[in-house]
Amino acid sequence: MSVLEIRNLHAAVEDREILKGVNLTLRTGEIHALMGPNGSGKSTLAYVIAGHPHYEVTEGDILLDGESILDLEPDERCKKGIFLAFQYPVAVPGVSVANFLRTAVSNVRGYTSRPVDAEGRSGVIGSNLMPMREFRKELNEKMKEFNVDPSFARRYLNDGFSGGEKKRTEVLQMAMLQPKFAILDESDSGLDIDALRVVADGINKLATPDRGFLLITHYQRILNYVKPHYVSIFYDGRIVMTGGPEVAHMLEEKGYSWVEREFGEAVTA
């Protein structure tokens, strides 16, 4: 079992503090939903875990199996098993999904750090990739399993993709990279009900005992399809309440204005 532990995490952007002491422990096999109003800092938390250079961690730590990952570059965090599904995946023109994913998968699985390639030829470390046939086969299988049209392999990464297509491609990438911990930043936002179902199905397929999920969302509706073990309410840069699935239901009944009334005072005090 692996553990991702966020301890008293403070983070700032241009001297403005956005995360104000986040504490959260995520174990493999768990789905932890993080719900909060817009602007509460949920996405910042996701970015900070993934290592976005724009944010400065001013206090606290993030530990993966007891070791701090704060000094690691984003790609090193990814190789250690942390995956961030973006709320707004950027379009990278001219870079095909297959080409990009082959490099990503080769890095994460260690092909690129081997001194010899798959055929046993020696080459420059860093230039070796997963064998094309093997990669293609796996990609095709995963595309089928996660409802991504095979034509997407040749398309440019997120370029001209609809909102649903982008989110599905994020799930596909997660399936290929097989992370230990997946942080899903509003993977449900902007989706119609059919697209939401496809994304939720994908998450459920990947929710195995060896993987943990932090499911960041504004709305309760994805939780109709993906059942969390824990639900936390995020407000003004920190977690203000944690419980079981009943927290989500309560939140749906009472709304975010209730959170503001209940916890707003304490924060400003």
Added chain:
Amino acid sequence: MSVFVKETESIAQSVQGFSEETVRAHSAARNEPEWMLEFRLNAWRQFEQMPWPQPTDESWRRTRLTGFDLNHFKPLAVATGQVEKGELSKFLQDELNEMDSAASMVFEDSGLRNRILNTNLDEHGVIFTDLQRAVLEYPELVRKYFMTEAVKPDLNKFTALHAALWDTGAFVYVPAKARVTLPLQVILNQCTPGVGGYHHTLVVTEEGAEVTVVDDLLGAKDGLQASVVELILGAGSVVRYMNLQDFEHSAWNFLTGRAVMSRDADLRWIQVSWGSRLTKAFLDVDLMGPGGHAELLGIYFPTGEQHIDHQTLQLHRAPHCFSDLLFNGALKDRSRSVYMGVIKVFPGAQKTDAYQRNGNLILDPTARADSIPGLEIQADDVRCTHGATVAQVEEEYVFYLMARGLSRPQAERMIVQGFFQAVLDRVPVESVVHKLESVIERKIGG
């Protein structure tokens, strides 16, 4: 046969500096007919009369010829005669082997070295020969088209010099309805350092003909190359032309190219500018007849101290024509690029559909790209768009790719390659695409 095989040492050595004498000796060495000598001498007089480009000329404001002196070069290289393919240097053989071509010609210095016909072009009346020989064998065609219609000698100082001293180059003539499916490959390797070279490409297609021509330009160490490209497209003909310039970084390179297009002609011109210390390239497409379709695509990637300048003209003289220009360049180190372009729509050229885009990716803060797009529209029912960008690699792209396990160099490399992809996707010859990809790879890495 001897006329195109050898230019003797003694004549080449008697050639002293850039002079009328040199022009005469050059023509005599090739046993040229009187009319070609006259043509050269005329051009030489024009060259002498024309002023050198001045920094005050709009075309030369951003590209200065500081350090350029004609007297630093020998006016012409010596031709060394033809050899079998197997006797060519290894890298030239590799170049030939990489492409599945209908026919090929290799030029080294000022003469033809090797010509191979892989298909029976004669059977269809297709001419693919070196220009030197064409002057003797097809004088009517050469007289009709050589620097008479597309690029005239007095267009600029360098075209005049070219007309007086032209040495290597291909003559391609495709008669009506004939289709050459595989590319015709032309390689110029200017191997002697410090000399002038004047490579010419003349492609003439008759009605409904189809052809693909690839020009590979190499060498020119410490040298000068003043080349001219003339593409004359008959009605409804289809031409794919690739000009792949990969000169040494000490070469001065001046290119003037123009495509003249009749009704319903279809052109795709790929201009690649990798090498040279300085390049000034004038590239025009002239849509003379209605229904023409022209694509002008360019890529450049200066590094070190290289200076690459493209100046384009999309001339819409006739109605219902389409033209699409896309030039993408990445810049490293202290390099510099200039792009200037004008879409000109003449009165009466209604329903013109024209695009012009220039993208620049700055990889080092010391590099600089200038982009000056322009429109001149004299018709009222047209659609024209243009745009230019000068940007750095988006940090958000880099973060996204890094979050998926790519190292920073891998991510940046992929973004730069992707930036060129919009042009590479439209390069119609697979082996050329692979070659361009490997150069991009090399340029990013080095």
